[in-house]
Amino acid sequence: MKFIVFLKMVPDVIEELKIADDGKTLDSNWIRMKLSECDENAVEEAVILKEKFGGTVTAVALDAPELDDALFNALAKGADKAVKIVGEWKDVRSPAIAEIFAKYLRDNYPIDNQTLILSGSQSIDDIEGELVYYLGELLNLPAFGVITHVDYDAGQNRISLVKEFAGGLRGEFESEVPAVIGIQAAEKPPRYIPIAKIRAIMKSASIEEVEIPLDGIPSGAVIDKLFEPETSGKAEMLEGSTDEIIEKLIGIFSDKGII
Amino acid sequence: MDPVDINIYGIQGVYILWVLTAISMFFFLRRIVKIVGILKKAKPENRFENIKEHIVNFILFVLGQKKIFGERTIGLPHFFFFWGFVFYAGSFWWNLIRGLIPVLPIPYSDEVGIVALALEITGVLVILSIIVAVLRRIFFPPAHLQQSFDAVIILSLIAILMITLLLGQGYNGTLEASVWSPIGGIIASGLTGISESTAIAAFKAFWWVHIIAVLFFLAYIPYSKHMHLLASPFNVLFRNNSQPADLTINSKSEDVTTGASKWNEFTWKDLLNSFSCAECGRCDRACPALNSGMPLAPRVILHKIKEQMYETGFKSTGNGIPELFAEKISKEELWQCTTCMSCMQQCPVLNEHIPVIVSMRRFLINQGEVEQTVQDVLQKITRYGNSFGQSDRNRAKWVTTLEPKIKDARKEEVEYLWITGDYAAFDTRLQGITQKTAMIFQKAGLDFGILYEAEKNSGNDVRRIGEEGLFEIVKEKNIQSMQKAKFKKIITTDPHTYNTLKNEYKLNANGNSISVHHYTEVIDELIRNNKFSVNKKLNIRATYHDPCYLGRYNGVYEPPRKILKSIGITLVEMPRNKAKSYCCGAGGGRIWMEDKTPVKERPSENRIREAVSLKDVSTLVVACPKDIVMFQDAIKTTGNEEKIEVKDISELVFEAMG
Numbered sequence: 072m073k074f075i076v077f078l079k080m081v082p083d084v085i086e087e088l089k090i091a092d093d094g095k096t097l098d099s100n101w102i103r104m105k106l107s108e109c110d111e112n113a114v115e116e117a118v119i120l121k122e123k124f125g126g127t128v129t130a131v132a133l134d135a136p137e138l139d140d141a142l143f144n145a146l147a148k149g150a151d152k153a154v155k156i157v158g159e160w161k162d163v164r165s166p167a168i169a170e171i172f173a174k175y176l177r178d179n180y181p182i183d184n185q186t187l188i189l190s191g192s193q194s195i196d197d198i199e200g201e202l203v204y205y206l207g208e209l210l211n212l213p214a215f216g217v218i219t220h221v222d223y224d225a226g227q228n229r230i231s232l233v234k235e236f237a238g239g240l241r242g243e244f245e246s247e248v249p250a251v252i253g254i255q256a257a258e259k260p261p262r263y264i265p266i267a268k269i270r271a272i273m274k275s276a277s278i279e280e281v282e283i284p285l286d287g288i289p290s291g292a293v294i295d296k297l298f299e300p301e302t303s304g305k306a307e308m309l310e311g312s313t314d315e316i317i318e319k320l321i322g323i324f325s326d327k328g329i330i
Numbered sequence: 331m332d333p334v335d336i337n338i339y340g341i342q343g344v345y346i347l348w349v350l351t352a353i354s355m356f357f358f359l360r361r362i363v364k365i366v367g368i369l370k371k372a373k374p375e376n377r378f379e380n381i382k383e384h385i386v387n388f389i390l391f392v393l394g395q396k397k398i399f400g401e402r403t404i405g406l407p408h409f410f411f412f413w414g415f416v417f418y419a420g421s422f423w424w425n426l427i428r429g430l431i432p433v434l435p436i437p438y439s440d441e442v443g444i445v446a447l448a449l450e451i452t453g454v455l456v457i458l459s460i461i462v463a464v465l466r467r468i469f470f471p472p473a474h475l476q477q478s479f480d481a482v483i484i485l486s487l488i489a490i491l492m493i494t495l496l497l498g499q500g501y502n503g504t505l506e507a508s509v510w511s512p513i514g515g516i517i518a519s520g521l522t523g524i525s526e527s528t529a530i531a532a533f534k535a536f537w538w539v540h541i542i543a544v545l546f547f548l549a550y551i552p553y554s555k556h557m558h559l560l561a562s563p564f565n566v567l568f569r570n571n572s573q574p575a576d577l578t579i580n581s582k583s584e585d586v587t588t589g590a591s592k593w594n595e596f597t598w599k600d601l602l603n604s605f606s607c608a609e610c611g612r613c614d615r616a617c618p619a620l621n622s623g624m625p626l627a628p629r630v631i632l633h634k635i636k637e638q639m640y641e642t643g644f645k646s647t648g649n650g651i652p653e654l655f656a657e658k659i660s661k662e663e664l665w666q667c668t669t670c671m672s673c674m675q676q677c678p679v680l681n682e683h684i685p686v687i688v689s690m691r692r693f694l695i696n697q698g699e700v701e702q703t704v705q706d707v708l709q710k711i712t713r714y715g716n717s718f719g720q721s722d723r724n725r726a727k728w729v730t731t732l733e734p735k736i737k738d739a740r741k742e743e744v745e746y747l748w749i750t751g752d753y754a755a756f757d758t759r760l761q762g763i764t765q766k767t768a769m770i771f772q773k774a775g776l777d778f779g780i781l782y783e784a785e786k787n788s789g790n791d792v793r794r795i796g797e798e799g800l801f802e803i804v805k806e807k808n809i810q811s812m813q814k815a816k817f818k819k820i821i822t823t824d825p826h827t828y829n830t831l832k833n834e835y836k837l838n839a840n841g842n843s844i845s846v847h848h849y850t851e852v853i854d855e856l857i858r859n860n861k862f863s864v865n866k867k868l869n870i871r872a873t874y875h876d877p878c879y880l881g882r883y884n885g886v887y888e889p890p891r892k893i894l895k896s897i898g899i900t901l902v903e904m905p906r907n908k909a910k911s912y913c914c915g916a917g918g919g920r921i922w923m924e925d926k927t928p929v930k931e932r933p934s935e936n937r938i939r940e941a942v943s944l945k946d947v948s949t950l951v952v953a954c955p956k957d958i959v960m961f962q963d964a965i966k967t968t969g970n971e972e973k974i975e976v977k978d979i980s981e982l983v984f985e986a987m988g
Contacts, residue, residue: 085714085719085720085721086721086723087721087723105713260702260705262698263695263698263699263700263705263708263709264698265695265696265698265797265799265800266712266797266799266800266802266803267587267588267696267798267799268696268799269799270799
């Protein structure tokens with residue numbers, strides 16, 4: 072099997088987020104980038120599948136600050152190849168990212184019936200998890216999001232998947248290969264990679280760079296304005312003895328016209 | 331009279347002696363060669379520097395038996411065993427050589443008056459010691475003492491040696507009285523009326539029993555727990571002198587930080603620990619993990635490695651050795667070690683348990699095998715430089731309300747650079763205490779500054795978890811930041827930070843090493859130099875908990891006590907204080923782990939129980955941020971909120987300043 076994992080970096084929300092002067096983007100002086108959590112799970116799942124069924128794992132990511140660390144991490148985990156996609160584009164959203172990934176595949180990575188494409192099922196700038204479906208559409212392949220389990224039947228060359236639904240429901244799917252899968256959670260939490268191993272990989276392995284030209288990439292939705300959440304109301308704690316609280320509560324209810 | 335001069339079925343004594351010696355030496359040497367062979371297959375480590383210190387250790391801990399006296403009942407008896415052994419061994423070789431080579435123009439050892447006297451006195455002292463040892467084993471054995479059959483054999487053998495010598499002296503005394511043989515004389519006085527020939531025969535018989543017993547003993551030693559008698563002097567001689575529980579393996583030829591999972595992946599000195607263990611159980615008795623009902627036992631760890639060496643080490647190749655984790659040592663127990671160093675503190679043969687445990691942790695970390703909570707923390711430290719997973723920028727949040735502002739040591743020159751450590755800076759329960767410490771420094775006019783967001787987790791506990799690579803990274807980053815700052819000395823809040831900065835960072839400026847001080851040392855000095863006045867004596871009774879990494883690791887016992895005294899506090903010591911202080915359970919990365927198995931009583935709870943048992947003491951004083959967290963928790967879980975409160979020493983000093 073050939074597993075290809077598409078990754079992208081997202082702003083690290085642990086750090087303070089500031090809106091840039093244009094009012095549409097985040098101030099890049101302040102943000103740090105990290106691999107999206109679902110993407111980390113996608114890498115883990117790809118490596119787990121490789122360990123189970125054999126094959127190779129290729130990690131492909133859009134260029135961003137601190138990306139090299141994430142790619143070396145993927146290599147240390149067990150990915151065989153890491154690719155950084157560079158280009159003139161800036162601040163691209165899911166439809167454009169899908170287009171870039173699809174272009175990469177068309178030019179560099181022939182898809183055959185042994186290819187499984189994985190990605191994180193969502194990220195903070197891909198809240199609906201649309202990337203996976205855009206990619207499926209562009210490649211004309213079946214696409215599945217919010218996947219928590221992947222199994223492969225080599226004889227039939229089919230995969231079976233478990234997809235999470237709202238309300239604790241799960242669905243089981245079966246699909247032919249190739250397919251596009253959005254991983255919500257790997258079978259096991261992403262493993263720990265000791266620093267020594269990452270350092271060793273940094274010395275021995277390298278990251279391949281592939282340039283994808285800007286032309287022909289749709290912009291998709293455009294951000295008009297970025298703003299911090301506005302406070303719309305607040306909670307009030309009622310204090311005092313039970314009787315006093317009841318008294319206050321009755322007062323509030325009658326003020327609001329409830330009683 | 332020559333005791334070797336016997337004749338059994340026409341065979342002369344001297345030939346019998348040659349044969350017996352040859353058999354004994356064969357078994358002895360064969361085993362020793364094999365054991366040395368095992369050590370040679372281990373990883374290299376240079377323990378040959380600082381020869382002078384090695385010799386001092388040898389004098390103190392081998393010849394002086396210093397640690398043995400840590401437990402009083404057996405201390406003196408073992409001292410006599412040791413010196414009795416040395417003395418009798420000397421006498422034995424003397425007599426053996428004399429017996430084997432009859433033409434040698436020297437007397438037997440007991441034919442020299444002064445030696446005979448010494449042998450008799452030693453013999454009596456050793457017999458008394460055996461009685462104590464036997465009574466201890468039968469009637470009041472300490473917990474975790476290994477009641478092995480081995481011990482019975484050895485004690486019996488020693489008894490046989492002493493009794494045969496004394497009885498021999500007695501029979502000899504019936505032939506000719508000597509002022510050098512008072513015990514022999516006493517025994518002889520009870521043997522009146524026996525004939526000369528009987529006396530000679532009995533004397534010779536006891537001589538032979540004695541020498542055969544020694545020859546048996548000699549062959550038996552390397553097969554038994556009494557291997558410690560051969561290995562421990564070397565173990566002491568080659569102890570690591572640079573720092574307690576040093577995790578730096580001095581080996582130029584091989585990278586040994588990848589850790590160990592089987593005996594041949596340890597260094598030779600790690601393995602020598604196992605051969606030196608006398609199974610006395612002192613380490614186990616002191617271990618907070620074991621006392622909490624967890625499976626970890628430091629003695630068993632060493633023992634299991636020895637077991638594996640004996641099972642697989644004598645084969646010619648090192649292939650096919652199973653991992654220790656397969657059946658001998660569980661990964662779980664390795665993670666239970668708090669690295670409090672009680673085991674090493676107690677060990678009479680100076681075994682180094684913690685480096686062995688950390689070595690195995692390093693192996694697990696290198697396999698990526700680490701529990702989720704620890705993995706999260708390691709990743710947080712990797713990415714954000716702190717164990718709280720917060721932005722760098724939050725590190726100095728606690729200073730924002732302080733006036734005057736705390737200097738940024740990267741921008742202004744200061745005398746002291748203050749490294750607070752993660753807990754004091756990020757934990758909301760501790761920030762108030764850190765502010766009070768800062769205010770004490772400010773009121774005392776101390777010239778100090780901090781690194782603001784450039785300070786990173788110091789890596790003390792990261793290293794003890796076994797993540798050597800990450801330790802190196804945070805260390806490099808901190809050193810880089812420090813090189814950009816201008817300062818003369820360092821103050822630390824967290825004893826864990828203190829330990830690694832002091833012993834493992836090897837900080838220096840212009841070739842001079844930079845001194846590292848714990849805040850209690852600095853405050854103590856400020857008080858002694860009258861830099862601030864104590865306006866309000868506190869007049870309370872309190873007890874003080876010695877943090878492992880401040881006390882046992884670095885010997886800082888007095889400064890906190892002096893501070894308490896000068897602010898009017900009556901210090902009531904807990905039974906386990908100073909070097910015997912009982913770990914709170916937070917060290918070695920334990921603070922980031924969850925108890926997987928049900929715990930009988932957490933170390934911190936055990937310690938609170940000890941503190942509340944003191945009469946009229948309602949304050950437990952600590953000098954470590956992690957202690958506040960651990961003990962506040964333990965006070966709640968043990969329901970002792972009414973009885974005791976935990977206070978950082980800074981809070982009390984601040985209160986006393988008025």
